[in-house]
Amino acid sequence: MAVRSVAVPSEAVAxxxxxxxxxxxxxxxxxxxxxxxxxxxxxxxxxxxANNGHPTLVVSTDPAHSLSDSFAQDLTGGQLVPVDGPDCPLFALEINPEKAREEFRSVTQKDGGTGVKDFMDGMGLGMLVEQLGELKLGELLDTPPPGLDEAIAISKVMQFLESQEYSMFTRIVFDTAPTGHTLRLLSLPDFLDASIGKILKLKQKLASATSAIKSVFGQEQTQQNAADKLEKLRERMIKVRELFRDTEATEFVIVTIPTVMAVSESSRLRSSLTKENVPVKRLIVNQILPPSASDCKFCAMKRKDQMRALDMIRSDPELSNLIMVQAPLVDVEIRGIPALKFIGDIIWK
Known part of the structure; x- marks a missing residue:
């Protein structure tokens, strides 16, 4: 028995x-x-x-707003909301991706969307607009790149955190959007490099075509703004990417359930995170059926399925070296601070 107890903790303790x-x-x-x-x-x-002495901020970039449901509190304003209950300050923040996207659009449309075309047409420079059309700039700016939602969300959080009043937070927990987005977020700086390049090219064309009259219209100015704003966004994205890769400060925790499909997806996620140099140590396997003496047929089948998925994790080259934390399926809905404390004490040992 003694040997067995040595082997178990890596699977049981977070x-x-x-x-x-x-x-x-x-x-x-x-x-x-x-x-x-x-x-x-x-x-x-x-x-x-928060109950262990850390002023904590929890942030959701998931459009479903399930964080509000979890805390049984409305957190949707895009502002930090204090959560009542824990011993240390706990604040929560839900970022609305749609709103973030609107902000992105308004930046790019005001400064160099259709306004440019009207202006150029008025100057009898319609032909230049055709050339600009080849840059496909409008399309680029109207449809934000995949992963932009999370990127803006996380960069917003980083903006918050750079200010003095938030320096008290020592733990920041992100509830990220489903798998794909998180990874696309990491390739964003490259995407933005390309778009900023396009905007600068556009600026040069505009400058040469309108140098004679630009002082009257000040069009140069707004072009510059769009480029500057994108440039700022890009700088922040690079910071976000550095944060994701910072082994000292950051850890990505994969959450999965014991089904073959979920385990396969988690394996792919781990592999992509490794490619992006994002540190991963822990795998939470959620919704595990607790052992029971009196199994119904359904439970017995379900448990067998789950065991198969757990074996798959143990032999998966991407997942087997992670600390596997098994979290039970519970018979109540986890909602509100007491319930979260209850489940937290089971998972985070």
Whole structure:
């Protein structure tokens, strides 16, 4: 028996002591496919950090707003909302991607969308507009790139955190949107490089065509604004990417459930995160049926399926070296601080 107990802890214990130690700021990003219980895991981790002496911020970039449901509190204003209950300050923030996208659009449309065309037509320079059309700039700016929502959300959070009043937060937990977006977010700076390049090219064309009259119309100015704003966004994106890759400060926790499909997706996620140099140590396997003496037929089949999925994790080259934390399927809905504390004490040991 003794040998067995040596082998088990790596599967059972999340290593919360290590997660909670140290007062420098740390970021935990929880990600995985939709419906695996990421939000409950993220919210319960945030509550546990706050109850263990860390002023904590939990942020959701998931458009479904499940963080509000988890805390049974309205967090949708895009502002930091204090959460009542934990021992240390706990704040939550839900960022609305649609709003972020609107902001992106208004930046780009005001400064160089159709306005440019009207202006150029009025100057009898319609031909130049045709050439500009080849740059496909309007299309580029009307349809934000995939991953932009999360990028803007996370960069907003980083903006918040750079200001003095938020320097108190030592743990920041992100409930990220479902799998794909998080990864696209990491390739954004390259995308923005390309778009900023296009805008600068456009600026040069405009400048040469309108140098004689630009002082009258000040068109140069707004073009510059669009380029500057995108440039700022790009700088922030690079910061976000650096944060994701910072092994000292950041950890990405994969959340999954014990089904063959979910495990396959988690394996692909781990592989992509590794390619992007994002540090991953832990895998939460959620919704595991607790052992029972009196199994109904359905439960017995379900449990067998889950065991197969767990075996798959143990033999998967991407997942087998992670700390596997098994979180039980519970018979109540996890909603509100007491419930989050209850589940947090089970998961984050």
């Amino acid at each position: 290593g919360f002591d290590e997660m909670v130690s140290g007062t420098q700021r740390k970021y935990y990003m929880l990600g995985g496919k939709g419906g695996v219980g990421k939000t409950s895991c993220a919210a319960s981790l945030a509550v546990k950090f």
